[in-house]
Amino acid sequence: MEITELLTFARNHRASDIHLSSNHPPILRVHGDMSPLRVAKLSQQDVITILHSIMTERQRMDYEEHYELDFAVDFGPNNRFRVNAFNTLNGPAAVLRNMPNEINTLEELAVPAIVEDLTHLHKGLILVTGPTGSGKSTTVAAMLHHINKTYAKHILTIEDPVEFVHKSVKSLINQREIGIHSKSFGAGITQCNA
Numbered sequence: 001m002e003i004t005e006l007l008t009f010a011r012n013h014r015a016s017d018i019h020l021s022s023n024h025p026p027i028l029r030v031h032g033d034m035s036p037l038r039v040a041k042l043s044q045q046d047v048i049t050i051l052h053s054i055m056t057e058r059q060r061m062d063y064e065e066h067y068e069l070d071f072a073v074d075f076g077p078n079n080r081f082r083v084n085a086f087n088t089l090n091g092p093a094a095v096l097r098n099m100p101n102e103i104n105t106l107e108e109l110a111v112p113a114i115v116e117d118l119t120h121l122h123k124g125l126i127l128v129t130g131p132t133g134s135g136k137s138t139t140v141a142a143m144l145h146h147i148n149k150t151y152a153k154h155i156l157t158i159e160d161p162v163e164f165v166h167k168s169v170k171s172l173i174n175q176r177e178i179g180i181h182s183k184s185f186g187a188g189i190t191q192c193n194a
Contacts, residue, residue, distance in 0.1 A: 068085060
């Protein structure tokens with residue numbers, strides 16, 4: 001099975017996630033429900049072949065060494081996926097999360113007014129927490145977008161991996177990915193203080 005065919009099928013069916021797991025067919029998550037595709041089960045080698053086809057050489061080495069890897073991959077200008085590759089009792093597996101092209105505004109997300117108030121702070125630490133799929137990345141992206149269009153600031157993100165790609169509006173935005181643009185969060189934070 002070609003990964004591009006699978007990604008196109010998933011996008012056309014509005015799947016938020018694609019689950020690849022050894023000894024299972026590919027599974028799409030659509031509106032929170034898991035729907036296995038009516039195709040043959042993926043072998044361990046099938047999953048490895050798919051993963052290696054979207055990884056760089058460095059990512060392959062990291063995956064082989066650490067047995068897991070988070071990264072993002074682009075398939076054309078409007079197809080970005082966050083990938084979590086890992087190993088299970090059955091063998092290699094991965095979840096590919098479809099990343100929206102457009103960043104929602106805080107208004108579109110209908111978040112409480114306090115969230116926008118936080119974007120006006122000049123110092124401090126804001127933690128956005130919650131379970132998988134609860135909208136943490138989407139909320140942070142909307143907050144950054146609001147700051148970007150409201151203030152002339154320097155916004156530096158250090159991500160693993162970069163999920164939402166921001167374009168500078170009023171602010172200058174520099175996005176760094178661990179393993180590509182910085183060796184670690186610690187090194188990335190040190191550089192942002194320079």
